[in-house]
Amino acid sequence: MTDIALECSCGKVKGVAHKISPTTGRRVICYCKDCQNFAREIGREGDVLNAHGGTDIFQITPSQVEITEGQDQLRYLKLSEKGIYRWYTDCCKTPAGNMVGPKLPFVGIAHNFISCGNDRDKILGPVRYSVMEQGAVKPEGTEIKTMPPAEKSAEKFPIGLMIKIFTRLFIDKVRGKNRPNAFFKPDGTPISE
Numbered sequence: 001m002t003d004i005a006l007e008c009s010c011g012k013v014k015g016v017a018h019k020i021s022p023t024t025g026r027r028v029i030c031y032c033k034d035c036q037n038f039a040r041e042i043g044r045e046g047d048v049l050n051a052h053g054g055t056d057i058f059q060i061t062p063s064q065v066e067i068t069e070g071q072d073q074l075r076y077l078k079l080s081e082k083g084i085y086r087w088y089t090d091c092c093k094t095p096a097g098n099m100v101g102p103k104l105p106f107v108g109i110a111h112n113f114i115s116c117g118n119d120r121d122k123i124l125g126p127v128r129y130s131v132m133e134q135g136a137v138k139p140e141g142t143e144i145k146t147m148p149p150a151e152k153s154a155e156k157f158p159i160g161l162m163i164k165i166f167t168r169l170f171i172d173k174v175r176g177k178n179r180p181n182a183f184f185k186p187d188g189t190p191i192s193e
């Protein structure tokens with residue numbers, strides 16, 4: 001396990017992801033249209049999404065995330081009323097974490113915010129799941145999909161992964177892993193409007 005630096009593209013927002021290893025988090029590539037729309041909304045589709053519209057995300061708990069500088073730059077977007085909180089930095093529009101809400105010990109951090117250099121596969125491990133592939137875009141002129149390899153892949157959101165996430169959520173909830181929380185105040189309100 002190791003501590004990994006978190007940093008937005010311009011360097012204003014800095015932090016640390018604690019106790020990171022391929023087993024203390026889960027690496028997932030999501031091809032859903034919402035993730036694509038989010039990247040587009042913040043104008044970062046060029047370097048957040050891979051060639052097929054997928055976002056490389058590392059799922060950890062809020063207690064592992066510490067923001068050390070520029071917390072006031074954090075903003076969130078909800079693509080629908082009941083949508084998840086998609087945090088990004090106001091300074092340079094770097095995605096900073098997807099969260100269901102203040103009570104659930106879950107945060108998905110997009111690759112752009114995690115400083116792994118070329119050691120991504122070594123530090124975060126291989127892509128465990130490639131999900132929502134029904135939303136993947138096929139670059140023009142290519143016949144064969146050349147999506148990044150994953151241990152498991154699915155057209156939608158696989159029930160097996162859902163069960164894994166919920167089991168983990170339950171255990172982490174009992175352990176209080178939604179605190180401390182860099183994105184929500186103790187009363188459950190987001191740190192920014």
Ligand SMILES: [Zn+2]
Binds near residue numbers: 008009010090092094
């Ligand atoms: Zn920035």
Ligand SMILES: [Zn+2]
Binds near residue numbers: 030031034132
């Ligand atoms: Zn998605």
